[in-house]
Amino acid sequence: MTVYRIGEFARIGSVSAKTLRYYDEIGLLKPSRTDPQTRYRYYAAEQLGDLAQITTLKDLGLSLDEVLRLKRCGLHRGTLQRVRERLVRALARAQTSLDQLDAVLAGKSGTMPVVVKQRRAVRVASLGDMTVGYDEVVLAERELLGRVPERVRGRTRGVLWHRCADAGVPSGEPFIEVRTSERVDRALDVKELPAVTAACAYASDDYEAAERAYIAIRAWMSVRRCSLAGPKRELYHDRTLEVQFPLLV
Amino acid sequence: MTVYRIGEFARIGSVSAKTLRYYDEIGLLKPSRTDPQTRYRYYAAEQLGDLAQITTLKDLGLSLDEVLRLKRCGLHRGTLQRVRERLVRALARAQTSLDQLDAVLAGKSGTMPVVVKQRRAVRVASLGDMTVGYDEVVLAERELLGRVPERVRGRTRGVLWHRCADAGVPSGEPFIEVRTSERVDRALDVKELPAVTAACAYASDDYEAAERAYIAIRAWMSVRRCSLAGPKRELYHDRTLEVQFPLLV
DNA sequence: ACGACCTTAACGGTGCGTTAAAGTTT
DNA sequence: CAAACTTTAACGCACCGTTAAGGTCG
Numbered sequence: 001m002t003v004y005r006i007g008e009f010a011r012i013g014s015v016s017a018k019t020l021r022y023y024d025e026i027g028l029l030k031p032s033r034t035d036p037q038t039r040y041r042y043y044a045a046e047q048l049g050d051l052a053q054i055t056t057l058k059d060l061g062l063s064l065d066e067v068l069r070l071k072r073c074g075l076h077r078g079t080l081q082r083v084r085e086r087l088v089r090a091l092a093r094a095q096t097s098l099d100q101l102d103a104v105l106a107g108k109s110g111t112m113p114v115v116v117k118q119r120r121a122v123r124v125a126s127l128g129d130m131t132v133g134y135d136e137v138v139l140a141e142r143e144l145l146g147r148v149p150e151r152v153r154g155r156t157r158g159v160l161w162h163r164c165a166d167a168g169v170p171s172g173e174p175f176i177e178v179r180t181s182e183r184v185d186r187a188l189d190v191k192e193l194p195a196v197t198a199a200c201a202y203a204s205d206d207y208e209a210a211e212r213a214y215i216a217i218r219a220w221m222s223v224r225r226c227s228l229a230g231p232k233r234e235l236y237h238d239r240t241l242e243v244q245f246p247l248l249v
Numbered sequence: 250m251t252v253y254r255i256g257e258f259a260r261i262g263s264v265s266a267k268t269l270r271y272y273d274e275i276g277l278l279k280p281s282r283t284d285p286q287t288r289y290r291y292y293a294a295e296q297l298g299d300l301a302q303i304t305t306l307k308d309l310g311l312s313l314d315e316v317l318r319l320k321r322c323g324l325h326r327g328t329l330q331r332v333r334e335r336l337v338r339a340l341a342r343a344q345t346s347l348d349q350l351d352a353v354l355a356g357k358s359g360t361m362p363v364v365v366k367q368r369r370a371v372r373v374a375s376l377g378d379m380t381v382g383y384d385e386v387v388l389a390e391r392e393l394l395g396r397v398p399e400r401v402r403g404r405t406r407g408v409l410w411h412r413c414a415d416a417g418v419p420s421g422e423p424f425i426e427v428r429t430s431e432r433v434d435r436a437l438d439v440k441e442l443p444a445v446t447a448a449c450a451y452a453s454d455d456y457e458a459a460e461r462a463y464i465a466i467r468a469w470m471s472v473r474r475c476s477l478a479g480p481k482r483e484l485y486h487d488r489t490l491e492v493q494f495p496l497l498v
Numbered sequence: 499a500c501g502a503c504c505t506t507a508a509c510g511g512t513g514c515g516t517t518a519a520a521g522t523t524t
Numbered sequence: 525c526a527a528a529c530t531t532t533a534a535c536g537c538a539c540c541g542t543t544a545a546g547g548t549c550g
Contacts, residue, residue: 002487014366045487049451056362060346087347094340097309113305117263202298238251238294
């Protein structure tokens, strides 16, 4: 019986000696014999197959821990299915990232960052659904602020756009967060802004920047091939505007 | 000017407070103000855009270090190209891994592990090109061994298959590694086995196992859509057989 | 006896998550 | 005053790469 010391076995198996020591340590691949005197590890040729098994599974994206469990329990169908799902997700992610990046490289660098965020539901007060021009929305905002005293306000406020400027007369509904514990002016409409997954971009509080944010999100969505799931939102964080496009899950 | 403490800024930006502290620590995103007394971090709303920038780049697969460099040097074309290449590779890898896994899930689990290895060039001696039947190869091996004394031999030996059994009469050429420093029987053919990238599988030294290894590699190659680049090799590691199919880069 | 090998031990790197103990703000 | 926040510090994670200081093999 020929045996191999760690270095040669590593060369044949195309891994490092350190890797083999590590696999020994975690019980993934024990040398067929270890000299108790010198602690030298000796491997048998048959273990090349085991090592190949490990490296292929690892290359498929399994963690060493999963490989270990598979080794103990036999090749389990369910585990492989889970791995498959991970791979599918990784594939999709890589694909959209690539499309995304290509869009950035193609469009002359004028793009703004777009991020996906989960937003929780928020209890808000508004003047009720209203169709108005752009300027009227600004006035409505002011009126709303006047009707909601400081101690009732949350920190979130903004506008729900039921219809955008590009579809004729814009229709916006200013809102402001209110604390759940507080009573509010009965003339106001109090409702729950539903939780959403949204594509978001940030802009300083001028018209041009906001326009660029809208363009960026639309471009982003066309690359991702996803569609709108509700009225767009604008949120004011101090003087910074957060534009949100709700997405279908 | 409204300012945000780390917790709220983190919630708005959809990251953890710990992440923000880390970004501060590595100089990626410093809070607009830090109270020197309490060391509390205070963020400004405008920084939401910077944070979004960071998270999008990170989601594209850049390391924080790369994001940092981009921030310092401006969005550099070359860097984005490198990222693109990484993404393309990741995509290809995920795709083939998935195909690979699906093949395993489809074929009734009888598959053997196949791994890709780089093999260095090896100086070998052989009896020269020969067309022979399977049994004759075994005899030729014995003769070759007889002609190469122990002290000249390397550890690698095996057979080059110039033509396989499935293409009529098999044609194999046994070889054995020889040390570069030594002279060899002048009747023998001494040459360099070129370095290759090969798909490898391991089998115990019986005919059936070897056959399964061949089948496994062929299936693997058809999934990967890659083709053969030279004669197949069989290497003996003690009583274990390593089957190698050289691949086009 | 020499060089090429092997051993253990310890630190490093990524990008934070997760306590823990203590101070701050509302 | 208590609750909800913040701070630093330190360890942990996966998977080894990389020294360093010392024994072993051919």
